[in-house]
Amino acid sequence: MTQQTWTAAVSAVWFLVLAIAIALSPTPFVTYAPGTSHDLLGTAEGAPIVEVDGVPTYPATGKIMAATVSVTPLDGTVTLPEVLYAHWARDRDAVLREWHYPTRTTIAELRERDVQRLAAAQTNAAASALRAAGVEVRQIPMVQTVAQAGPAVNLLVPGDFVLAVDNVPRATDAEVRAAIENRPVGAPVTLTVLRGQENLSVTIDTTSSNTSPTVPVWGGTLTMGFSYTPEVIFHLDPTIGGGSGGLMLALATFDRVTDGGLVGDLSVSGTGVLDGAGNVSRSSGVVEKLAVAERDGASVFVLPAANCADIADTPTPLRLVSVANLDDAIAALDALAAGDDTGAVEGCA
CATH class of the missing domain: 2.30.42.10 (PDZ domain)
Structure with a gap:
């Protein structure tokens, strides 16, 4: 072996070692991936996920599903190949770690924040749904x-x-x-x-x-x-934190306390942050949640109108329904359940 060949071989080995080291090194990103679905009209451990006492309730026929996102945990790492895959994959995304996790946040603080957001989402969902159903709030x-x-x-x-x-x-x-x-x-x-x-x-x-x-x-x-007089209890997994399920919780609660079946036989999925007045604001991870809805058999996906731009380049067979408030969502789903896909049903342009 000549000196030139030896030098080339050593250089190639060092290049390979450095390439592997870079590929396996942690990056300052977290990734979003499709998570799970929760049929809010279903049951958990023998009890309805949405349980309402104090007013008449009615059986559900279809499905109202809350879609979630799987996010790199606070103590997890993401390598360069994972970032590149998340960037190119249709149903994934990569964002800067400091954008998703505030600096110096601990796991305990993060868990407490998510629990508080979920509690607020449940409170706002119950109040908004009962008010929409004509209950004094x-x-x-x-x-x-x-x-x-x-x-x-x-x-x-x-x-x-x-x-x-x-x-x-x-x-x-x-x-x-x-x-x-x-x-x-x-x-x-x-x-x-x-x-x-x-x-x-x-x-x-x-x-x-x-x-x-x-x-x-x-x-x-x-x-x-x-x-309000009725008691609304959400039997949700406490590890499911965050507030982006508020809109779907409200729709499921409204379905429980109104006769006729809001969604008919449809399987509806969606996302949206809801305030106590019933206004819907943008949610994160909509592309991933849309993938969850497709995977789990939904035919309709409800999302905040402010999120339409996020999925403008994401083709989907689902009927998209964009809403600004809970009343919009109720009117649209009522129309779709009746077979009317016009009028009250606003899509994403």
């Missing part, structure tokens, strides 16, 4: 969290509705906060709360805020919640 200040080391621990629990402060009715969470802060630090505050079907009077000794020592706080956070 009141919006009331609600305890969102209670600090474990704060003065309200063991006195208030998340989900308590705050009706009054020192016997004065308060209509919004901002009014409750203002009434509490309009007193000296350490002064007690008496909250009238609704817990379940019982009115309670709870007195809390305020303490100073960590960020503003002259501002009194009660040791928790407030949000606007929804009060």
